[in-house]
Amino acid sequence: MKRSIPIIDLADIGLGNAEEPKQSTIDRVSKELDEAFVNIGFVYLKNHGIDNPTVDAVLRASQTFFELPDSCKDIYRRNSTQYDGYSGVDQEILESKNLHEVREAYDITSLDSFFPDKHQPEFRKTVSELVPKLCKLSHRLLRCLAVALGLDEEYFTRCHTMMCQGSDKNATTFRTLFYPSLADGAIKAGVERCGQHSDYGTFTLLFQDDIGGLEVLSGGEWIAATPILGTVLVNVGDLMQFWTANRYPATIHRVRVPEEEIRRRQPRQSLAFFVHPDNDVMVSPLNGSKNNSPISALAHLNLRYSQTYKY
Numbered sequence: 270m271k272r273s274i275p276i277i278d279l280a281d282i283g284l285g286n287a288e289e290p291k292q293s294t295i296d297r298v299s300k301e302l303d304e305a306f307v308n309i310g311f312v313y314l315k316n317h318g319i320d321n322p323t324v325d326a327v328l329r330a331s332q333t334f335f336e337l338p339d340s341c342k343d344i345y346r347r348n349s350t351q352y353d354g355y356s357g358v359d360q361e362i363l364e365s366k367n368l369h370e371v372r373e374a375y376d377i378t379s380l381d382s383f384f385p386d387k388h389q390p391e392f393r394k395t396v397s398e399l400v401p402k403l404c405k406l407s408h409r410l411l412r413c414l415a416v417a418l419g420l421d422e423e424y425f426t427r428c429h430t431m432m433c434q435g436s437d438k439n440a441t442t443f444r445t446l447f448y449p450s451l452a453d454g455a456i457k458a459g460v461e462r463c464g465q466h467s468d469y470g471t472f473t474l475l476f477q478d479d480i481g482g483l484e485v486l487s488g489g490e491w492i493a494a495t496p497i498l499g500t501v502l503v504n505v506g507d508l509m510q511f512w513t514a515n516r517y518p519a520t521i522h523r524v525r526v527p528e529e530e531i532r533r534r535q536p537r538q539s540l541a542f543f544v545h546p547d548n549d550v551m552v553s554p555l556n557g558s559k560n561n562s563p564i565s566a567l568a569h570l571n572l573r574y575s576q577t578y579k580y
């Protein structure tokens with residue numbers, strides 16, 4: 270049977286609710302998250318409390334930045350020692366067989382980081398509205414996951430205390446992605462928008478526009494992760510898979526170049542929030558398995574980056 274990505278209603282765990290969430294909601298959401306992560310590693314959340322205008326404002330400000338000439342964007346390029354900033358087409362190849370991955374991105378690990386203020390001041394303003402909400406929502410999900418795994422409710426939040434305070438402390442990254450129009454000709458072998466990969470950290474939150482193309486590999490089949498307005502998509506990262514001794518799979522996903530030319534001509538945008546533990550947190554499987562030695566969150570991430578970035 271073809272699996273599908275479930276939708277969970279966060280109800281009073283969502284950020285819209287001023288009061289503490291009810292224990293019954295925490296218990297229900299924890300159970301549903303556990304089921305979704307065990308079965309497919311992906312889930313849509315509704316009623317998360319991050320409003321569409323806040324998300325749309327970042328998408329619009331990002332688009333203006335990405336449409337600048339390369340000579341401007343080059344000023345903000347990230348490199349092997351400086352995680353924050355702009356990456357151009359082909360700078361990150363996620364699937365080694367691909368010749369081209371036609372994707373641009375801008376990464377932020379701290380709101381004090383360097384932003385393209387001179388060329389696009391709205392970018393800092395809109396990202397600074399959204400990122401604190403992403404941190405807050407992530408903490409609420411980390412609590413539910415601890416409950417789901419039978420741990421003390423603060424187990425994971427204690428390991429994620431420095432999110433968005435700079436990559437020297439915690440590598441959690443807000444990334445705005447832009448997949449340019451692929452106007453010319455047919456689809457070519459070895460050209461993707463985003464090659465197949467799993468994410469690296471604890472989990473990822475993803476907002477996507479309505480263009481589509483994201484697919485998730487489950488039970489040997491590719492399943493479309495169709496955009497659903499008002500939801501955020503959450504998926505398990507490699508480090509969480511290791512932490513949970515494979516209970517939660519870091520599911521492989523990709524973004525395909527659309528087959529219909531009319532859709533290929535349209536750029537696609539998404540916003541990803543890659544949640545990582547604090548750099549010095551030592552991670553080992555929660556079930557006590559001694560098959561692998563513990564690894565620090567930072568060492569794990571550096572290993573994964575070294576496999577994908579072309580500098």
Ligand SMILES: O=C(O)CCC(=O)C(=O)O
Pocket residue numbers: 446463468475477483522523524538539541
């Ligand atoms: O753009 C998307 O929808 C997904 C991007 C992604 O998987 C990633 O950047 O890790």
Ligand SMILES: [Fe+2]
Pocket residue numbers: 466467468522
């Ligand atoms: Fe990803």
